[in-house]
Amino acid sequence: MVKTMNEIIYENRNLYKQWLIDFCSIPSVAAQNRGMEESRVFLQHLFDTYINEKVEFIETSGYPVVYSHIEADSPYTISFYNHYDVQPEDPIELWHSPPFEATERDGKIYARGIADNKGNLIARLAAVHAMKQQNPNLPINVKFIFEGEEEIGSINLAEFAENHADKIQSDGNVWEFGYRDVDGRLQVSLGVKGMLYVELSAEGANTDLHSANATIIESPAWRLLFALTSLKDQNDRILIPGFYDDVIDPTSEEIESLNRYLFDEEANKEQLGIARFVNDLTGLSLKKKHLFEPTCNICGINSGYTGEGSKTVLPNHAFAKLDFRLVPGQDPNRILKQLREHLDNQGFHDIKIKEMSGAYAARTHPNEAIVEAVIETVTASEEMAPNIVPNTPGTGPMYDLCQRYGIPSVSFGVGHYASNNHAPNENIREQDFYKHIEQVADLIVRFEQKLASKGVE
């Protein structure tokens, strides 16, 4: 008797979990050039030993793209975009277990990068592994594109895509991330925001000084603070002239979709320990600001003495790391130029701007075949209907890898509302990992059938 797909996945669950645990033990922090080659070697090992398919390591100006095209006797192709780099683990003292030792507690597995993005990457490889146990020939071409620089702004991915347009081409893409909401519904997300990441800095005297000199020697910390607080008002309205000029307002269809999208305000507030959302927003206004509006966020700021107790010093250097999340229409290069002009016009010629990364926003239409196939898969396998997110507040290089080449992209995955991405105690639920393996295997079958029935050529 032939085993079902889910039976095969169940029999291999310990193997797939071990892949995940091993992968999470590698501190692949691209920002700090740690564990990157080790990750490449690990992925080669998975392809060579288990998937039994050829894998390429395509050079870029930074870390290589891990690429595999598993050929099928089909005119159709599905592609998966994931990344093997992770965020830095600090503040390390807030982790309850070592960030690079996957640790199981209460049905969850904790490790840096397990939700973002190693859990999804491994689950998708596992789905293909399981399918090949049933039938060595997949129903559709499958392409894996794993980059190593997502957490540092995918700085070389656009060039990679330009140079390898044939390799990235597909009929539909499954994007890297995916989460369950606070009520347990699996979210299916369409589109991502863009990004401009900059570091602003100010310099003072040629050395730190005794703070008695603050009477007459300019303080770079104060200069930076005045420059920063000129960027937005206390109601979160960004004050850089022209910042909102190119924003494409959401269509009425998108607003309807936003109305259907479920966001449990009370559960979210309780989960995060907060009393209110920004500007006391609720309902549609809250969802609209979250999914369709840009941000100007301080990721980090530092100057002077920040250790124990007190030190009376006039620091000679101050810097802040800012990310602007952008929406369709906004060009990160233009925003960078507007930022410089604004600072100059406000008299902050002395504030230096270092561009760290930029990305355009992207948005996927809900009637694309890949979206419909994902929704069918999720509807068939979950107790609750999928929660469709008409745009995600996060960022990724979806424009550079997909939208620019006419490839629709959709997101779903192993994470949940409290996965703590980019934060201490990142985690996934173990069950969600196995469920995503099953759903990806099912999606690959459904997507082929949908394209064939639609007569796509």
Place this chain on the structure above:
Amino acid sequence: MVKTMNEIIYENRNLYKQWLIDFCSIPSVAAQNRGMEESRVFLQHLFDTYINEKVEFIETSGYPVVYSHIEADSPYTISFYNHYDVQPEDPIELWHSPPFEATERDGKIYARGIADNKGNLIARLAAVHAMKQQNPNLPINVKFIFEGEEEIGSINLAEFAENHADKIQSDGNVWEFGYRDVDGRLQVSLGVKGMLYVELSAEGANTDLHSANATIIESPAWRLLFALTSLKDQNDRILIPGFYDDVIDPTSEEIESLNRYLFDEEANKEQLGIARFVNDLTGLSLKKKHLFEPTCNICGINSGYTGEGSKTVLPNHAFAKLDFRLVPGQDPNRILKQLREHLDNQGFHDIKIKEMSGAYAARTHPNEAIVEAVIETVTASEEMAPNIVPNTPGTGPMYDLCQRYGIPSVSFGVGHYASNNHAPNENIREQDFYKHIEQVADLIVRFEQKLASKGVE
């Protein structure tokens, strides 16, 4: 033939230098509770082995005060106030030699605390040691008061003085610090500023979050920045209502004294690598702001990710360390209350204030005997006339230890304009150290003669 005082000091110069080097090898950072007991033991060793006088370690709620009363057959007393704690050494990477290994280069000795305040402390002990080699009986009672908490705001010194009013009593006090100006003139300083040191902090969600959430989750970093920039304007005018109300304006005599005080603007700018002073001030306005006006300075600020590269995070905590230098009339407790009221009135109820320390300003009149004696000593032993600083921009517990008890206090010492107090590569010139030993020995003689000639009782 009887040796002169300076000959005795010259013969003992290597001994005194060794005391200094050994003392500087102890990382007595009170803020971090390092090396404090070791310092106490070292000072006991100097008193027992070399000075041959009894020393007391007077308990406080914090680190003990090191106290010695060297009795003389005289109705008069001179006291010396110094401290055996030092500032933290960070940023350590900017030091050219280890901060706690005194290192000689180009006639200077580099070490954390060597200018502030171990060089002065050792030079003054050395002066008494040398005098006793010539005559075991000093011409005047000498009291040493060395506290261990000056760099953390002298938090227990006021209580110590109240409890030991008899021990601190003297006819004149020599304060802990002293510097040569950029042209090499020895500064004689009268008075110090007060201080209010606070830490402001803001809290967000119960964990750091992915920065995509900055759309709807309040940022403690932005909250703190808006609160801070409400405290003063870009022209350095402090905006806390009532802040300037109690300021006692300098007298016309003090302004005249300020006119005589020499401040080499070009040399200072060149030394610090700056193009201008705050508000482009020059001349009397510059000197007045430096010596007679209060400040609001950021000693340190921190939030979120401040490591290499980029991390897209919405931090859940932000804090800043601020020091306000206060002038006569200003009460640190009242300023603290005004700060809280101001933040509340601006809607910043959520910003927490932690008081770290407070101190009143103090000012000494130039016609006090101790001031005249110091000026005569310096005039007799230096090529250039002393540069009299009518008030120092720095802070110290001069009010709590002296002014409150009617004891006039004056400052001069081993430092110079580029001693880098509270900053990397703190240093003194070796020659200045020996010169201060000679001058203190001379001052002790002159002060007794001056009091006797004035018929002080």
